[in-house]
Amino acid sequence: MSVVSPLHPFRCALQGIEDALSTQRHLRIHVVVAGFVALFGLLLGLPHIDLVLLLMAIALVIITELLNTAVELTVDLVSPTLHPIAGRTKDIAAGAVLIAALVAAAVGIIILAPPLLRALVASPLSAKSAMLAATAIGLAGSLVTALLPRPPRRRASS
């Protein structure tokens, strides 16, 4: 009888996240944005409840993106050729990601914008404002880089 390590499911889950991160560009974008949002939250010294809400919004987007990836892979497995139901399934899963991303963006703006503006207006030349501005530039730069069109990837021939 083979003994499966109690850590096996955990390792499988980590492998799944690594797989999705290495293949899904949108997931990488969400993770980068999440990192910057968390940095903003810490720099602004937000109350715990706001940090928790931001974390939940970030988790919602990453979880839906992971589930969307799983749905896409399953659809590709069961319907390698085009089928209207396969297309609808992928569109519906993508719709879940879109809703999560829109809600997370709204939560981020509602929570971050007022203290961010207050900090920048109150002391525009302080070290804190410089760090906030650098974080904003970093966020904008990585978003532009992530969204720039790339040459199509070559598919491995079987």
Ligand SMILES: Nc1ncnc2c1ncn2[C@@H]1O[C@H](COP(=O)(O)OP(=O)(O)OP(=O)(O)O)[C@@H](O)[C@H]1O
């Ligand atoms: N087997 C299929 N049958 C019918 N339509 C499909 C099928 N596969 C994909 N589509 C359509 O093409 C769209 C894009 O599908 P695709 O698999 O390229 O996903 P994607 O959104 O580009 O995701 P990713 O970039 O993460 O791979 C789907 O939302 C769906 O409308």
